[in-house]
Amino acid sequence: MRKEKSTLNNNSRIGIKNNSTKKSNSKPHNKEKALTDGGCGKSLNLKKRVIIKDDGRYLIYYDF
Amino acid sequence: MFVAIATKRQDRTFHPPKDFCPLCPTKSDKIKTEIPASDYDIVVFENKFPTFSENPDRVDNKKLNIGKSFQYEHKESRGICEVVCYTPNHNLYLEDLPLDKIENLINVWRDRYLVFGGKKFIKYVLIFENKGKEIGVTLSHPHGQIYAFSYIPPVISEELESSRKFYQKNKRCIHCGIIERELRDRNRIIIANKDFIAFIPFYARWPYEVHVYPLKHHESLCQLNDREINSLSSVIKGLIRRYNKLFDFRMPYTMVIHQKPTDNGNYNYYHFHFEFYPPYRTKDKLKYLAGCELGAGTFLNDTMPEEKAAELRNTVSE
Numbered sequence: 601m602r603k604e605k606s607t608l609n610n611n612s613r614i615g616i617k618n619n620s621t622k623k624s625n626s627k628p629h630n631k632e633k634a635l636t637d638g639g640c641g642k643s644l645n646l647k648k649r650v651i652i653k654d655d656g657r658y659l660i661y662y663d664f
Numbered sequence: 665m666f667v668a669i670a671t672k673r674q675d676r677t678f679h680p681p682k683d684f685c686p687l688c689p690t691k692s693d694k695i696k697t698e699i700p701a702s703d704y705d706i707v708v709f710e711n712k713f714p715t716f717s718e719n720p721d722r723v724d725n726k727k728l729n730i731g732k733s734f735q736y737e738h739k740e741s742r743g744i745c746e747v748v749c750y751t752p753n754h755n756l757y758l759e760d761l762p763l764d765k766i767e768n769l770i771n772v773w774r775d776r777y778l779v780f781g782g783k784k785f786i787k788y789v790l791i792f793e794n795k796g797k798e799i800g801v802t803l804s805h806p807h808g809q810i811y812a813f814s815y816i817p818p819v820i821s822e823e824l825e826s827s828r829k830f831y832q833k834n835k836r837c838i839h840c841g842i843i844e845r846e847l848r849d850r851n852r853i854i855i856a857n858k859d860f861i862a863f864i865p866f867y868a869r870w871p872y873e874v875h876v877y878p879l880k881h882h883e884s885l886c887q888l889n890d891r892e893i894n895s896l897s898s899v900i901k902g903l904i905r906r907y908n909k910l911f912d913f914r915m916p917y918t919m920v921i922h923q924k925p926t927d928n929g930n931y932n933y934y935h936f937h938f939e940f941y942p943p944y945r946t947k948d949k950l951k952y953l954a955g956c957e958l959g960a961g962t963f964l965n966d967t968m969p970e971e972k973a974a975e976l977r978n979t980v981s982e
Contacts (some may be wrong), residue, residue, distance in 0.1 A: 644775050651700070659709035661701065662775075664768045 665818060667742050668715050676713035678802045682754060689752045698748065706772050707749045708810070716743025716811065741801035744780060744812040748772065748807065750790075756805045757914065758793070759904035766897035773810075773921070774885045780812040781926030787926045788813040788820060796916020798943050800948060808919075816925050817981035821828040823922065824934060831933030839935030843877050852973045855902050862903050864973040869963035869971050871945045872910075874903060881923040884936050903940065909979045911947040 647663045677686055686698045699707050716718060723730070747772040749771055750758055758766065773791050780789045793808035794801050816824070822966050830838035843861060846852055852863045854874060862876045876899055888896065907915035918941045923930035945951045947968060 644771060644778065646771060646775050647872060648775075653700075653709075655712075657710040657712070659699065661704050661774050662706040662708070662768070664705045 666815075668936065669714040670713075670741065673713045673715065676802060679797075680803070681831075682804075685750075685754055685803065685805050687747070687749050687803055687807055688754050695975065698747075699752075704749070704752050706768060708746050708772065709808070711745035714745035716741045716745055718742065718744055734926065742785060742814040744783075744786070744810075746776065746812075747781040747808040748808045748810060750777075750808065753805055754805050757795075757904075759901050761901070763894065763897045763901065766886045766901060767893050768859055770885065770888075770893050770896060774888075775856060776810050777885060777923065777926070780810070780890045785814050786812045787927040788816045788919065789923065790797050790817065790820075791923075792918065792920040796914065796943075798916040801916075803980070816927070820922060820925070823927070824931065827933050837881055837933055837935050839877065839937065840902065841879055841955075843879060854906065854973055854976045855899050857895050857898060859892045860899040862899050864969040864976070866969060868965060868969045868972075869940045870943070870951060871965060871967040872907065872915075872942045874940045874976070875937065876900070876940070878937075882936055883922065883934050884921060884930055889928070897937050900938070903976075906976050907940075907942060911944065911974060915942045 649663065650659045651657055651659050651661075677765075680686065682694060688697055689698045689699050689702050689704060691702060698709060699705075720742050723740070725731070733952075734797070743972060748769075750756075751761060751765070777789045777791070780786045790811045790813065791808065792811070794845075794907070795806075797804075827838050830836075830841075834841075842865070845866075846863045849945075852866065853861060854864065855862045859880070860873050860876060860878055864873060865875050877886065878896070880892070882888060904915070907917065920939050921936070922939065923936040924934045943950050951966075954982075956964055
């Protein structure tokens, strides 16, 4: 079992195996491509307004 | 399996009165909600009680007694959690929206997938909706969520791996094969149009579990054209309205969208789709996950998918 803990960052590891933690067969390359279209072939160009709330969180209005 | 420990979520808002709904627009200075505007089309914002965050808390090794011999594999809960409000109307659910509004929502989902996919540390974007108190929803205002993961989560990873192996062996997409089979058999189909198909899979875990696929081999929502977006809106609306009609109440469900990861890998063997898991097995009985499901990873389904599909198919969607 792999444990995902918000307060931990220790690098200790154990070798408990599980099917679900197998690495995919992906071949990472050219990260910028995903930035532009993610396979869409075009950007969406949606109308949006971003505000930052008092507590620092963002909020985005999508206007149609 | 992964476990995300997020203790701050214990304090999240729990079934507030309707007048204090945090997802409604702010109507007066006295009651400020999550959304400052008095009206909106669709809004997304960072979850106030996130499981993952872009800058997670640092470890306190001393407090947690973590030394060099600490044996558990772990890491920070890095990611992004967003809430998506579909409508300012507290009582208007996804299936009540006109088709053009559902199309707008699909476009927002596409945009968030692209935005998060563009972040280097995000490997997977999960768009989902939990609906109904039976599912554990704490805010009844119609909304969905997006979790952007810094890793590919296990259910997705396993599905990808199976899809990849099948593709490698047979030189074709396993999901395209499933769609062909469903179109041939017909008896598990709920709705189909020129671009999408909704059916209870042969291997359904829940009695009324429905999967929605594009007929064309697409890896993510982003590859849909305008006509397909319209077709998808129609199928989503038609399906949920059938769910509601089946037992004469708004059917609770979990809806997830399985798309290709955003790590820029090659996933041409994968086929994006929606999965709906309603928890009811009859009008007044819930299906629970118990010993065999939780302890052995084997779902017990007390029903035949073909019979449940006929029930939903014959439920006329108004």
